[in-house]
Amino acid sequence: MEKIQKCSCGSDEEGLLERLEEIIISFKDKPGALIPVLQATQSLFGFIPEEAILKISEMLNEPLSKVYGVITFYSFFSLKPRGQFLIRVCLGTACYVQGANEVLTALKQQLSIDIGETSADKLFTLDVGRCFGACGLAPIIMVNEEVHQWVKPSDVKKILNTYKKQKASTKEEINQEEIS
Amino acid sequence: MQIKLNNRLYEAQEGETVLDVAKRNGIYIPTLCYHAKTGQAAKCRACIVAVDGMRGFQTSCNLKVREGMTISSESKEVTDAQRMVVDLMLSSGHHNCLACERSGTCELQDACYHLGIEKTTFSDHPTGIKDESSEFIVIDYDKCIQCGRCVTACNHTVVNEVLGFGFRGLQTTIMCDDQIPMGESSCVQCGECVQLCPTGALTDKKSRGKGRYAELDKVDTTCPYCGVGCQLTLHVDREKNAVVRVTGREVWPNNGMLCVKGRYGYEFHASPKRLQYPTIRRNGKHERVTWDEALDFIADRIKTTVDKHGPDVFSALGSGRITNENNYAIQKFTRAVIKTNNIDHCARTCHAPTVAGLAHAFGSGAATNSIDEILETDVIFVIGSNMTEAHPVVSYYVKQAAQKGSKLIVCDPRRVDIAHWSDLYVQLKVGTDVPFLNGLMNEILKNGWQDETFMNNNTENPEDMKAWVKDFTVEKASAICGVPVETMLLVAKMLGEAKKVSVIYCLGITEHVSGTDNVKTIANLQMILGHLGKRGGGVNPLRGQNNVQGACDMGALPNVFHNYQSVTNEKIIEKMEKDWGVSGLSRKEGYKLPTMLHKATTGETKILFCVGDNTVQTEPNTAKTIKEIEALDFLVVVDIFPNMTTEYADVILPDVCFNEDEGTYSNLDRRVQFLRKAVTAPGEARPTWWIMQELGKRFGVDLKFTSTNATWEDMRKTGTIMGGITYERIQNLGLQWPCPTVQHPGTPVLHLNGKFTRGKGLFSQTNYRPQAELPDAEYPFVLSTGRRLWHYHTGTQTRNSVGLENIFPEELLEISPADAKMMNVKTGDMVKATSRRGTITVKAWVTERSPEGVVWCAFHFREAHANVLTNDAYDNVTETPEYKACAIKIEKVSDGVKVMERGFRQARP
Numbered sequence A: 001m002e003k004i005q006k007c008s009c010g011s012d013e014e015g016l017l018e019r020l021e022e023i024i025i026s027f028k029d030k031p032g033a034l035i036p037v038l039q040a041t042q043s044l045f046g047f048i049p050e051e052a053i054l055k056i057s058e059m060l061n062e063p064l065s066k067v068y069g070v071i072t073f074y075s076f077f078s079l080k081p082r083g084q085f086l087i088r089v090c091l092g093t094a095c096y097v098q099g100a101n102e103v104l105t106a107l108k109q110q111l112s113i114d115i116g117e118t119s120a121d122k123l124f125t126l127d128v129g130r131c132f133g134a135c136g137l138a139p140i141i142m143v144n145e146e147v148h149q150w151v152k153p154s155d156v157k158k159i160l161n162t163y164k165k166q167k168a169s170t171k172e173e174i175n176q177e178e179i180s
Numbered sequence B: 001m002q003i004k005l006n007n008r009l010y011e012a013q014e015g016e017t018v019l020d021v022a023k024r025n026g027i028y029i030p031t032l033c034y035h036a037k038t039g040q041a042a043k044c045r046a047c048i049v050a051v052d053g054m055r056g057f058q059t060s061c062n063l064k065v066r067e068g069m070t071i072s073s074e075s076k077e078v079t080d081a082q083r084m085v086v087d088l089m090l091s092s093g094h095h096n097c098l099a100c101e102r103s104g105t106c107e108l109q110d111a112c113y114h115l116g117i118e119k120t121t122f123s124d125h126p127t128g129i130k131d132e133s134s135e136f137i138v139i140d141y142d143k144c145i146q147c148g149r150c151v152t153a154c155n156h157t158v159v160n161e162v163l164g165f166g167f168r169g170l171q172t173t174i175m176c177d178d179q180i181p182m183g184e185s186s187c188v189q190c191g192e193c194v195q196l197c198p199t200g201a202l203t204d205k206k207s208r209g210k211g212r213y214a215e216l217d218k219v220d221t222t223c224p225y226c227g228v229g230c231q232l233t234l235h236v237d238r239e240k241n242a243v244v245r246v247t248g249r250e251v252w253p254n255n256g257m258l259c260v261k262g263r264y265g266y267e268f269h270a271s272p273k274r275l276q277y278p279t280i281r282r283n284g285k286h287e288r289v290t291w292d293e294a295l296d297f298i299a300d301r302i303k304t305t306v307d308k309h310g311p312d313v314f315s316a317l318g319s320g321r322i323t324n325e326n327n328y329a330i331q332k333f334t335r336a337v338i339k340t341n342n343i344d345h346c347a348r349t350c351h352a353p354t355v356a357g358l359a360h361a362f363g364s365g366a367a368t369n370s371i372d373e374i375l376e377t378d379v380i381f382v383i384g385s386n387m388t389e390a391h392p393v394v395s396y397y398v399k400q401a402a403q404k405g406s407k408l409i410v411c412d413p414r415r416v417d418i419a420h421w422s423d424l425y426v427q428l429k430v431g432t433d434v435p436f437l438n439g440l441m442n443e444i445l446k447n448g449w450q451d452e453t454f455m456n457n458n459t460e461n462p463e464d465m466k467a468w469v470k471d472f473t474v475e476k477a478s479a480i481c482g483v484p485v486e487t488m489l490l491v492a493k494m495l496g497e498a499k500k501v502s503v504i505y506c507l508g509i510t511e512h513v514s515g516t517d518n519v520k521t522i523a524n525l526q527m528i529l530g531h532l533g534k535r536g537g538g539v540n541p542l543r544g545q546n547n548v549q550g551a552c553d554m555g556a557l558p559n560v561f562h563n564y565q566s567v568t569n570e571k572i573i574e575k576m577e578k579d580w581g582v583s584g585l586s587r588k589e590g591y592k593l594p595t596m597l598h599k600a601t602t603g604e605t606k607i608l609f610c611v612g613d614n615t616v617q618t619e620p621n622t623a624k625t626i627k628e629i630e631a632l633d634f635l636v637v638v639d640i641f642p643n644m645t646t647e648y649a650d651v652i653l654p655d656v657c658f659n660e661d662e663g664t665y666s667n668l669d670r671r672v673q674f675l676r677k678a679v680t681a682p683g684e685a686r687p688t689w690w691i692m693q694e695l696g697k698r699f700g701v702d703l704k705f706t707s708t709n710a711t712w713e714d715m716r717k718t719g720t721i722m723g724g725i726t727y728e729r730i731q732n733l734g735l736q737w738p739c740p741t742v743q744h745p746g747t748p749v750l751h752l753n754g755k756f757t758r759g760k761g762l763f764s765q766t767n768y769r770p771q772a773e774l775p776d777a778e779y780p781f782v783l784s785t786g787r788r789l790w791h792y793h794t795g796t797q798t799r800n801s802v803g804l805e806n807i808f809p810e811e812l813l814e815i816s817p818a819d820a821k822m823m824n825v826k827t828g829d830m831v832k833a834t835s836r837r838g839t840i841t842v843k844a845w846v847t848e849r850s851p852e853g854v855v856w857c858a859f860h861f862r863e864a865h866a867n868v869l870t871n872d873a874y875d876n877v878t879e880t881p882e883y884k885a886c887a888i889k890i891e892k893v894s895d896g897v898k899v900m901e902r903g904f905r906q907a908r909p
């Protein structure tokens, strides 16, 4: 499991743990507090660090295994830091046949990371998925909510560059509906 | 009603399931997730049946019967479907029965056997993933069928809340905490999950390859560790004379649940360190002698000394760890042969204030209610008990009750683990129980929350009581005990408005200079509230050792014969003289344990006959105890292991242990339970009753201890409250005293309907008495002491069993984070703890369990044990030492290795 990392820029992410405590306190005595607290944690850190799991379990008085069970049940929650942009490569049959694996290899090389990992600059997280339901456009990759179609390995660098420039300002807001 | 199952009619009761009816009538339906204790999970679908008029198949484990229901569990259609379910289950793991521990008792194997499945028709999916990180438990993920029993058990029977399901779909898996290895998790290794797992997915590590269930003899007996008196089954390899595995019996008081000591601390009987032969010290060395030599020598020394100085120079100690029969034997020997009442035992160091305080208030010095009633109460008021460690199985019930909605109030200076499950945790200062409770009573009376009828009808002096606590306002109390006024008001309200309150307390109440007063104050509280003499209420002390209740019951006390018959009552004395066939029994009360020892230094105690006590390590202020022991003329120690006390003995006699003889223990709710012989004792070890019989002969007295049963029968003849308990009656289940006649069914609830043993309940006035040694500038910390989950007494049993010591290998001094910071101490650092009486060097454990200014450690490890430091100040009524409070100072010695800590809910760092 991942822990909080001290940022090289000097800003201490542990300060976020105090914010988390405040959040937990605000939810504490409401029934079903666990999921909203986890959502808030996810958006606060971009993932759910081990320290947060321990804190949530302790403060909400819920068994660790329950907290962890909920985190791993919903794909919205992530136990590893997620980059600002989540790249998901479709490995469904159509995309696979059209060369999705080569695209994936190119992405791995460009970002020097493996599936499930996040690039050193914390911009990109690489993930794979099954059929996105747009086989006509195969192979496709999704970057956050944007679809890129008929991707060739040689396109990868360009696509990444557009996102690198796009200094996305705020971290995405969590969508309550998505999980409840 | 009637239902039709496989074309035959069966009687069924409203509320029963189809499975219940089938089981009752010996019809096998495969079940893999259902278990009586974890309930109907309706998860595995192995138990499916077809019901006329219902679509598809139904799971019989949660299908309620209806009049006229027609069910088939054996048609081809149904068994084909069952077969498919089990087949798929097999294929989703990897089941190789050849070397599986559970082969023969595995419920999956049973299902395959009944359904005729030889192997899965699909390909199976071995992953080879095993978790062997835990000391005692192995998880073989390939054999997990995800029935969920272990998860339910861990969360809802023992309520340790470790196991859960993680991930989803095909990835779903059981896991500990946040999917960390079991050995690193908060698992307390109670083994409940192992016991309930239907397959070989969870097994006992130590038993691997040592014998399958069917090959071993099963011996039902009682746990030798704590006062809960769990019923367990020893799985014995007779040829090797070894216990191979322990399982819990699903009967009261523990309903199959055990703790780590009871389930996994079983090898000590076979330790090569056991005492095996009588020895006499000659020229500073212990030499092996025959029993005759040893006994002649002892008899001779006693005779010459007593002839010269009178019987009172002889003192004897029974023990809360040995059987009733053996305690009875020692006290009878002491009284009938030596003619002194100088007999005592370690209840002196723990619950003597309970015996005295409750006898004073109610007429009977034991727990008023039973363990199972915890589940029937509204408010559980726990004070001074670290139950998750010292009485784990009681804590399971308390946690279950809390989960089901009973309110739980935990009062303790330390944030003991049970506080995690409480609705309200009240942190009071060490030793301020009397003002705290008096403040509560003042508030209860002020608001009219008392049970006026109960007070008027069932107590002797209600008006006095009201007058006494009148001035004890919550404000005054709060100033002393440090609990905020609002919290006190809240507690008073919760107690005052509850329909039923059960008070549970332990040594945090008794081991103080005000011990007896503390107990009396609790009695006052329950008499005001009127929660006595009914189910779910009561004053319930958790007796510490396996048989400390029994040692009291047997009269190993200086003021009473067995069954609490006074040694100063002429009628009773005459009865004993007549039955025992002796004359001239002592008419005066004997010395209490501390007095016995103290009088050694003045020459008034010359001989100490000590059975199973390990006095040197268990009495406070070890340096002083050693001086006293050294001052004795003659010390005989009967025990199963060499210990700190045997080192000073003139004669050492080897005793048998709990599974080497039969006998009985009385547990903390007065339940007399049976022990069976499972293995043979090493060398020439002999039971204490035999030793006493043989010694008696040498004084010309036949004590009538010809067998264990004969000893018990001898007790019964002159016994009262236990007179109706025979071996025959308790073969399967224990009986709770009072049980005066062989027809009597036993007494789960004392003082029923407020009819107290002494007639009416008696209120006693109590006032605040501070601890004897308060912290000061030189010794700024309060040291409190107690027991750990992983160990028992002076460690002779737990440290000689395999594994417990790996989990908790050495004593740790618990220090609050604030104090630790001030002294720059981290967990694992070496510190020196010093009181006015001695110094120990221990590792520190920085933990939020300790409040600022209070540190804590236990007495299990002779290398560094609390009693070097503890204060020999005593409760004035019972001479129980103040183990729970003395003043110490702490210095850091050196840095330790950094220890990874995951925080709370753990009995170890």
Ligand code: SF4
Binding pocket: B143, B144, B145, B146, B147, B148, B149, B150, B151, B174, B196, B197, B198, B199, B201, B202
């Ligand atoms: S480990 Fe055993 S009890 Fe637990 S889910 Fe798996 S098969 Fe069931």
Ligand code: SF4
Binding pocket: B137, B153, B154, B158, B160, B161, B162, B163, B186, B187, B188, B189, B190, B191, B192, B193, B194
């Ligand atoms: S041994 Fe006890 S605490 Fe540990 S996982 Fe099993 S049931 Fe839970």
Ligand code: SF4
Binding pocket: B223, B224, B225, B226, B227, B228, B229, B230, B254, B257, B258, B259, B260, B261, B262, B263, B391, B392, B393, B394
């Ligand atoms: S709770 Fe007590 S009696 Fe039960 S198994 Fe543990 S030590 Fe033995």
Ligand code: FES
Binding pocket: A090, A091, A092, A093, A094, A095, A096, A130, A131, A132, A133, A134, A135, A138, A139, A140
């Ligand atoms: S296979 Fe990629 S979108 Fe369907």
Ligand code: FES
Binding pocket: B030, B031, B032, B033, B034, B041, B042, B043, B044, B045, B046, B047, B048, B059, B060, B061, B062
């Ligand atoms: S036993 Fe009925 S569904 Fe598992």
